[in-house]
Amino acid sequence: MVDAIVSYAIEKLGEFIAQEVNIRIGVKENVRWLKDELGYLQSAVRHAESRQEEELIRNWVNNVRDVANDAVTILNDFNALQQIYAAPKHGILRRVRARGRRFKREVALSDIGRAIESLHDRIVLIKNRRTEYRIDNILATPNVQQKQRTLLRTTAIDNQVDVVGLEDHFRTLKLQLDSEDLSLKVISIHGMGGLGKTSLATKLYNSSELRNFDTHAKVCVSNEFNIKDVLKRIIKSLMGPEHGQHLSTMDEHDLLQYLKKLLQDGGRYLALIDDIWDEKVWNQIKIAFPNQKNGSRIIVTTRNKNVAEKVDDKCFVHQLRFLTEEESWQLFCKRAEPTTDDLKKLGREMVGKCRGLPLAIVILSGLLLHNKSYSYWSNVKQNMWRQLKEGGSMQIEEILSLSYIELSPQMRDCFLYLARYPEDHVIYSDELKLLWIAEEFISGADQGGVVMEDLAEDYLNELINRNLLQIERLRLNGQVLTCRVHDLVRDLALNKAKEHKLLFVFDSGKHNPVNLLDGQSRHVIHTELGEYLKLLENGYDASNLRSLALVNYFSEIRETKLYSKFKNLKVLDMRSVDSERIPEEIGDLVLLKYLGLMGGENYSIIPIKIPPSIGKLKKLQTLHGSWTREYTVPTEISELHELRCVDFKISGSLKIGNHQKKLHTLCIIQYKEWMKIDTVNLTNLHALSVQDKKGDYGYYTLESMANITCLQTFSLSFSYVEIPTLKPLSSCNRLKSVNLMGTLKDPWELCYLPNSVTDLSLDTSEFREDPVPTLGSLSNLTALELINVYKGNKMVCRPNAFPCLEILKLLFFSNLEELEVGDGAFPSLKKFQTLECRKLKKIPVLLERCWWASANFS
Numbered sequence: 042m043v044d045a046i047v048s049y050a051i052e053k054l055g056e057f058i059a060q061e062v063n064i065r066i067g068v069k070e071n072v073r074w075l076k077d078e079l080g081y082l083q084s085a086v087r088h089a090e091s092r093q094e095e096e097l098i099r100n101w102v103n104n105v106r107d108v109a110n111d112a113v114t115i116l117n118d119f120n121a122l123q124q125i126y127a128a129p130k131h132g133i134l135r136r137v138r139a140r141g142r143r144f145k146r147e148v149a150l151s152d153i154g155r156a157i158e159s160l161h162d163r164i165v166l167i168k169n170r171r172t173e174y175r176i177d178n179i180l181a182t183p184n185v186q187q188k189q190r191t192l193l194r195t196t197a198i199d200n201q202v203d204v205v206g207l208e209d210h211f212r213t214l215k216l217q218l219d220s221e222d223l224s225l226k227v228i229s230i231h232g233m234g235g236l237g238k239t240s241l242a243t244k245l246y247n248s249s250e251l252r253n254f255d256t257h258a259k260v261c262v263s264n265e266f267n268i269k270d271v272l273k274r275i276i277k278s279l280m281g282p283e284h285g286q287h288l289s290t291m292d293e294h295d296l297l298q299y300l301k302k303l304l305q306d307g308g309r310y311l312a313l314i315d316d317i318w319d320e321k322v323w324n325q326i327k328i329a330f331p332n333q334k335n336g337s338r339i340i341v342t343t344r345n346k347n348v349a350e351k352v353d354d355k356c357f358v359h360q361l362r363f364l365t366e367e368e369s370w371q372l373f374c375k376r377a378e379p380t381t382d383d384l385k386k387l388g389r390e391m392v393g394k395c396r397g398l399p400l401a402i403v404i405l406s407g408l409l410l411h412n413k414s415y416s417y418w419s420n421v422k423q424n425m426w427r428q429l430k431e432g433g434s435m436q437i438e439e440i441l442s443l444s445y446i447e448l449s450p451q452m453r454d455c456f457l458y459l460a461r462y463p464e465d466h467v468i469y470s471d472e473l474k475l476l477w478i479a480e481e482f483i484s485g486a487d488q489g490g491v492v493m494e495d496l497a498e499d500y501l502n503e504l505i506n507r508n509l510l511q512i513e514r515l516r517l518n519g520q521v522l523t524c525r526v527h528d529l530v531r532d533l534a535l536n537k538a539k540e541h542k543l544l545f546v547f548d549s550g551k552h553n554p555v556n557l558l559d560g561q562s563r564h565v566i567h568t569e570l571g572e573y574l575k576l577l578e579n580g581y582d583a584s585n586l587r588s589l590a591l592v593n594y595f596s597e598i599r600e601t602k603l604y605s606k607f608k609n610l611k612v613l614d615m616r617s618v619d620s621e622r623i624p625e626e627i628g629d630l631v632l633l634k635y636l637g638l639m640g641g642e643n644y645s646i647i648p649i650k651i652p653p654s655i656g657k658l659k660k661l662q663t664l665h666g667s668w669t670r671e672y673t674v675p676t677e678i679s680e681l682h683e684l685r686c687v688d689f690k691i692s693g694s695l696k697i698g699n700h701q702k703k704l705h706t707l708c709i710i711q712y713k714e715w716m717k718i719d720t721v722n723l724t725n726l727h728a729l730s731v732q733d734k735k736g737d738y739g740y741y742t743l744e745s746m747a748n749i750t751c752l753q754t755f756s757l758s759f760s761y762v763e764i765p766t767l768k769p770l771s772s773c774n775r776l777k778s779v780n781l782m783g784t785l786k787d788p789w790e791l792c793y794l795p796n797s798v799t800d801l802s803l804d805t806s807e808f809r810e811d812p813v814p815t816l817g818s819l820s821n822l823t824a825l826e827l828i829n830v831y832k833g834n835k836m837v838c839r840p841n842a843f844p845c846l847e848i849l850k851l852l853f854f855s856n857l858e859e860l861e862v863g864d865g866a867f868p869s870l871k872k873f874q875t876l877e878c879r880k881l882k883k884i885p886v887l888l889e890r891c892w893w894a895s896a897n898f899s
Contacts, residue, residue, distance in 0.1 A: 047083045049481070050109035051076055053116050068154040071161055075112060078164045079105075085177070101176055103542065104167050108160055110562060114585055115156050117609050117632065205375070206368035206399070207241050210361060214245055217357045218311070218338050219253075224355075225332035227339045231349035232361035234529050235400030238342040239315055241361065245340060246313045253336065255308030261315040263464040263528075268325050272296040275312070275329075279303055289643040300329040310337045316465060316528075317343045320351045327353075363397030372399060376406035380413055387418045400527060407507040408447060445537060447507075454482040455500050456509055457538040459526045460546060461565045461590055467513055470501055470521045475663050475686060479612045479635030480563075480588060494705060494727070517848065518778065518800040518824045544588075547573050563588035563612075577606050588612035590637075604629055611660075615639045616667045621649060628654025633661050638689065640667025648673045648692035656680045662703075665689065697722070708756070712741070720748040727751055732758040733783075741765040747772040759783030767793040781806070788812035791819065799823045799845075806830035817842025817866070829853040834880070841865040849888070852876045862887050 054076035058069065082105055089102050171177065217228050230238050239261075245251070246259060260275045273288050273296065280303070291299065304310050312330060317323055323341070330339060341356075343349050349358050364372065373392045379385040388409070395401040409418060448456060455477050462468055474497035477483050483493050483500070501521060504510040509530055513523040526534065538544040545561035548568050558564065558576070562585060566573050570591060577583060583606045591614065604626040607613070612635040613627075619641030627636070636658070640649060648671040655661075656677025666672050666689025674691055678684070679698035686706040687695075694714050697704070699722055708730030715731050726749050741762055746752070747769040755776060757764060763784045770776065771793045779794060782804040792815060794801070799821055805828065806812070813836045816825065823845050834856045840863030843849075847869050851857070857878050862885040873891040875881060884892070 046106050047079055047086055047109045050112045051079050051083070053113050054079070057116050057119070068157055071154075071157045075157065075160055075164065078168075079109060079112075082164075082167070085171070089176070098176065099541070101167070101170060104163075104170070106542075107560065108163050108167065110585065111156075112160055114609060115153055115160070118584070119153055205372045206364040207237060207244065210241050210359070211244060211248075214241070214340075214357075214359060215248070215250065218245065218251055218340075223334045223336050225330065225334075225337050225339070227341060227353040227356035229341045229343070229349040229352050229356045229358045230361055231343050231346050231358070233398070234344055235398050235527070236361045236363065237399045238344075238361055240399075242313055242315060242340050242342050246311065251311070253309060254311040254338075256304065256310040257312075258304070258310065259313035259315065261465045262317050262322055268322070269293050269296060271322070271326060272300055272329070275326075276300055276303065279307070297326070297329045301331055304329070304337075305331050305333065309335045312337075312339045314339060314341045317341055317348055317352075318345065320348045323348075323352050364399060364402070365397065366393070369393075369395060369397050369402055372402050373406050376403070377409040377413075381415070383415055384413060384418055387415070387422055391418075391422050400529060404507070404509070404530075407509075410506070442533065442537075445509075445533060451482055452500060452503065454480075454543060456504060457534050457541065457543045458482065459510070460531065460534040460538040460544055461563075461592060462526065462531070463567055463592060464528055464531060465525065466592075467523050467525060468510075469523055471688075472665070473524075474498065474501060475665065475688070476612065476614070476635065478685075479663055481611075492705075492727070516800075517802055517826050517850070519848070560585070562586060563590075565590045565592055567593050583607055584609055586610060590614040591617045593617055608632075611635070613637065614665075616665065617641065619643060621645075621647070623649060623652055625652045625654045627652065628657040631657055631659065633658050634683075635663045635665070636661060638664065638666040638672060640670040640672075642667070642669055644669045646671075651675055651678075653677045659683065662686065663688070712759075716742075716745070718745070720745040723749050725751055728754040730756040730758075733761050735761055738762070743767065743769045746770055749773060750775065752776055754778045756780040757782065766790060771795055773797075780804075788815040791815050794819060796821050800825075802826040802828070803830045804828040807832075811836050813838050814842075820844055822846050823869075824848040826850040827852065827854075829855075832856050835859040835861065837861045837863075838866045839863045843867050843870070845869050848872045849891075850874045850876075851878055851881075854878045854881065857881050859883075860885060860888070867891075 054072055058073055058076065086102055086105050089098050214228055214230070217226065220226070230242055232238055246257065256279065258275050258279045260271055260278060262271055269292075272293070276288060276296070276299065279300075288296065288299075304312075314323070314326075330337075341349070341352050346360070349360075350356075369392050370389060373388060377388070379388045391405060392402060395405060408421065412418075445453065445456060458477065458480065459468075474494060477497050477500065478493050483497050498520075501510070501524075505512060505521065505524065509526075510524045511527060512521055513525050514521075516522045535546060539546075539561075542560050542562065544563040544565060545558060546565045546567060547558070558581065564573075564586060566589075586607060587609060589607060589610055589612070604624065607630060609632055610630050611632050613630060613633060614635070614637030616637040616639070618639040620639040623639055638649070638651065649666075650673045651664075653675040654677075655664075655675060658681060660683055661681050662683050663686040664678075664684070665686070668689075671690045671692040673693050674687075674695050676696045678687075679696040679701065682698070682700045683703060684701055685703050687704070688706060688708060690709045691711065691714070693711075694717065695710055697718050699719075702722055702724050704723060704726055706728040707726060708728065709732055710730070712731050712733045720726075729749070729752060742765050743757075746755075750773065752773045753775055755770070755773070755778070757780070760783060763786065764781060767790045770779075772795075774795050774797055776795050776797050778800040779798055780802040783806070785791075785803070785806040786809055788806075788808050788810060791801075791812070796819075798819065801816075801819070801822060801824070803812075803826070808831045810831075811833055812827070812831055816822070817839055822843065825843075825846060825848065827850065829852065831854065836857065836859075838861065842863065843866055846867060849867070849870060849872070851874070853876065855877070858880045860881060860883075867887055870888070870891045872893045873884075873888045874893055875884070
């Protein structure tokens with residue numbers, strides 16, 4: 042990251058020197074000298090970044106980073122000064138005012154000059170320390186952590202590891218869940234973090250062997266809980282997220298009673314309450330779980346043995362054991378199986394140090410997976426032994442730190458940024474990638490045909506493949522939809538991010554002295570926003586702040602003067618703020634690249650107005666809204682030439698300017714408004730989502746789609762009119778993923794899809810004839826999802842059809858009785874799933890052997 046910061050500072054210093062500005066010659070010479078010196082230091086910084094596990098190196102690199110950041114801040118102040126004191130128009134009164142402005146400008150320029158001189162002195166000190174502490178000598182010594190890194194473009198689905206050693210636990214707990222006792226029974230699982238408590242509980246919860254439960258509900262509590270939020274999430278797991286709109290008006294008592302009523306009416310239930318840290322949580326919610334003497338069961342997981350034992354007087358307490366030596370070795374070999382006897386010996390020694398902790402073993406295997414040379418494994422082992430020479434119990438953070446050190450500088454920043462999310466937070470991969478780009482962690486892209494969003498996808502997959510991120514849900518095509526960070530991994534990211542001053546999480550419940558905020562360029566607010574705002578009101582200088590995120594739910598911020606304190610922000614994420622208005626003052630944050638629009642989590646049919654001042658954000662790349670709200674967009678948005686992503690539901694019109702050729706993602710826009718846009722200029726649009734609305738009528742066409750030759754992902758949702766011909770899509774030769782919801786009727790229309798399409802989802806198509814023969818001719822299709830598309834009772838797959846198809850899902854075929862598969866069809870099929878196809882009694886053997894019921898796919 043420091044390399045990127047220095048590069049950015051050099052770029053800005055060069056731009057300043059090239060400007061024709063009226064400023065003292067000495068100041069300009071100091072700027073030129075500063076630019077040159079940072080350039081000389083940059084090569085050493087680039088080398089040193091991979092050695093920051095050594096404290097002396099880390100401190101020196103941080104000094105260089107601070108100077109580069111401060112240089113950019115000073116230049117931003119100068120540019121702001123130029124705008125404020127720009128020459129006024131002619132007139133006597135204006136000339137009088139101009140004299141006062143010139144005086145103020147001279148005073149401000151004098152301050153800027155002194156600030157640049159101070160940077161001169163700090164650079165001299167950094168150079169002296171480089172010599173005094175022999176930084177170059179240290180960097181010249183061999184680095185045992187030198188990595189051989191390649192980006193992995195494979196999807197995470199191919200690299201999942203099944204946790205072993207849970208079979209005996211599963212059998213024991215299954216007997217408790219299936220016991221004849223009709224009383225409500227609580228099964229409590231406890232053990233240290235990383236042992237697999239959640240994995241075991243989830244395996245039980247999803248088990249097809251437990252067939253006698255009518256209702257399922259689950260929630261992850263964590264130690265940063267809010268009782269109302271816990272209750273809402275349990276209810277949503279019962280009813281589905283789309284049924285949660287009315288919950289926002291309920292208080293805690295109402296939610297408890299509502300949940301209790303749902304469970305009473307739902308029959309025999311199985312509930313999973315994951316990761317309870319405090320028995321108080323259970324005491325507050327347990328009244329919502331009625332004992333109806335019908336054999337209902339509750340599974341609770343916790344790290345705390347006392348909590349496990351106090352959940353219920355008659356609960357079955359089960360302690361999760363560590364893996365045995367052989368189970369540990371089996372788990373390790375699932376990912377990093379040694380190829381020689383020498384590697385086996387090294388591997389067994391390292392696995393032995395993990396003391397049977399599954400998380401540690403999985404992360405170690407990820408560390409060794411891509412380099413199976415003896416020297417590399419020896420170096421990893423030596424580093425572990427150096428830290429653990431006393432032979433005590435293994436500390437998981439050491440292995441986690443090894444995985445962190447193995448990352449490239451850019452990947453480290455991406456990993457540390459995960460600290461912004463609270464415990465057990467579900468992370469949407471698309472959101473995370475957009476934030477990485479806005480924070481400038483993704484560099485060198487958009488050149489040579491590499492798109493920043495694609496490089497961000499590579500980074501995401503590498504973190505998953507190294508087991509530093511855990512998959513939560515996958516898309517139809519196997520790409521990651523949502524993910525999570527394990528608590529221990531998050532702790533590592535949090536500590537390292539604070540240490541390297543990459544990000545600071547403000548939590549008023551913890552000790553947050555003002556001096557800890559100093560030098561931190563990114564602040565994340567999890568709780569008590571008011572306490573943070575008090576710091577600003579009491580004079581805390583936020584001029585160095587580059588990024589501010591409000592991650593948990595917050596009520597409306599009414600103090601608009603505070604925005605003036607954030608003048609150098611590049612990233613502002615306020616999607617968690619529940620507000621009906623976006624203040625005009627947002628437009629004063631002219632350096633913003635990413636803006637997360639206010640909206641909160643509560644549904645509302647009233648759209649939020651984006652103010653016209655948005656047009657002043659000339660550097661803005663991403664506009665991201667709350668998924669619960671719609672937004673009206675002013676015409677001034679057409680003035681944002683750097684805009685890449687508009688990600689929210691648009692209410693009304695959207696004006697796209699002739700110069701907005703960088704637009705990459707546009708969703709969700711109403712069809713009638715989409716028709717008004719000239720698509721000729723959308724030469725870089727990769728993702729588009731269009732839908733109709735109630736009351737739409739008239740002639741519909743997709744003709745304008747033919748101009749979007751770079752389109753890769755297209756979603757069309759028509760609930761009120763029939764989908765027009767797909768013929769224009771035949772010109773979209775880069776199109777990969779298509780989602781069509783609505784009446785299509787004639788399956789033959791699908792033949793217009795280009796050969797590039799690999800993922801196809803059809804919903805409520807109302808085909809008059811069997812669509813499978815037509816679909817089978819799409820030769821490059823790898824994933825296919827059909828949802829209630831055909832009312833017939835038989836579908837026939839011709840011989841040799843679907844040559845590349847790997848995933849097939851058939852959902853809600855109420856009349857389907859027979860599925861016929863010809864010889865040679867589905868030669869590549871790996872996954873087959875049906876849901877609500879109750880009349881389909883017999884599944885062809887070819888499909889049955891690929892049957893899967895994973896809950897990880899959406």
